[in-house]
Amino acid sequence: MEDEVDRLVAAWRRERPDLDVEPLEVLSRVSRLARHLDRARRTAFAEHGLEPWEFDVLTALRRAGSPYQLSPGQLLTQTLVTSGTMTNRIDRLTGKGLVKRLPDPDDRRGVLVRLTDDGRDRADQALAGLLTHERELLAQLSSGQQGELAALLRLLVAPFDNIPG
């Protein structure tokens, strides 16, 4: 089946036959798919009264394991947002009673963000809902294809995640 990127690439080949637009076959699809996923996630989380950004923060804390706390800095590397954004997110989640700030006992510059019981429940519920949704999207692919796809994507992401950038 054809997708929008097929049309986009064909258009470039017609308009700019001098250029090699092969990279777009992969990277434009990644960007567009991510955008579609964002929209789908927004709808899926609405059932649980959460925004995607709230989910990202709460689940990062949930994954950390008991006592469900991380520093804002650790949250940054997991969510790929700037520090100003994270400060704002923590403020709002605190206002909703889903997390709370604690002073870091080992570093007086630092704080620890800890999930409340309510926050933990919300994270668990939303995760289950998300996985159900995502499984449907991936039904297009066999289990083997999913594995291949994951491995190829890892090759592309790893440099970003490991080098400082």
Added chain:
Amino acid sequence: MEDEVDRLVAAWRRERPDLDVEPLEVLSRVSRLARHLDRARRTAFAEHGLEPWEFDVLTALRRAGSPYQLSPGQLLTQTLVTSGTMTNRIDRLTGKGLVKRLPDPDDRRGVLVRLTDDGRDRADQALAGLLTHERELLAQLSSGQQGELAALLRLLVAPFDNIPG
């Protein structure tokens, strides 16, 4: 090489061994990679004095071929933003002299957005720069792997692009 998603999946398997988190191997990588790509694009376009959103609109028009014009509605489906956002984008690009609005001769509700000569030059320059950048990122993959990856991604994106959604 390990990436952040490997760590994320391992953490879920420890904290929630009851859940099948396999879908995250693919979809979390897509989201994270897209985010990294956005950042890289922002830097790449800065050399040409363009923002990523400006690039998206200008190149959609450029691809359309002479006379380089599309309706706002056509631009929506290519850029995956809302109509309010597109109106705003067109306003700003008009202010910078990169596009102009023309009345649609066949439909008095509609307008056509047309690239100016300056807008066309900018789009061409930025595209060349982007492709150079993206080729480097893809150097991790053989040509065959790029083809596989593109084909697998197409399977996931196509439903979104073809069904109304």
Added chain:
DNA sequence: GGGAGATATCTTGATATCGAGATACCTGCG
């Protein structure tokens, strides 16, 4: 111990985005 440079978080101001609704126009059916 003291100071330079690194680090963690927060503040601020500008801006892009979204969702919902308003407006103007088109289309097709009775």
Added chain:
DNA sequence: CGCAGGTATCTCGATATCAAGATATCTCCC
């Protein structure tokens, strides 16, 4: 013809994000 419903674009208010800079604290070497 005229109206009901659909479509294209724009308006408006709320909000999340970013970049750059401020502040407080830590680290390490002399």
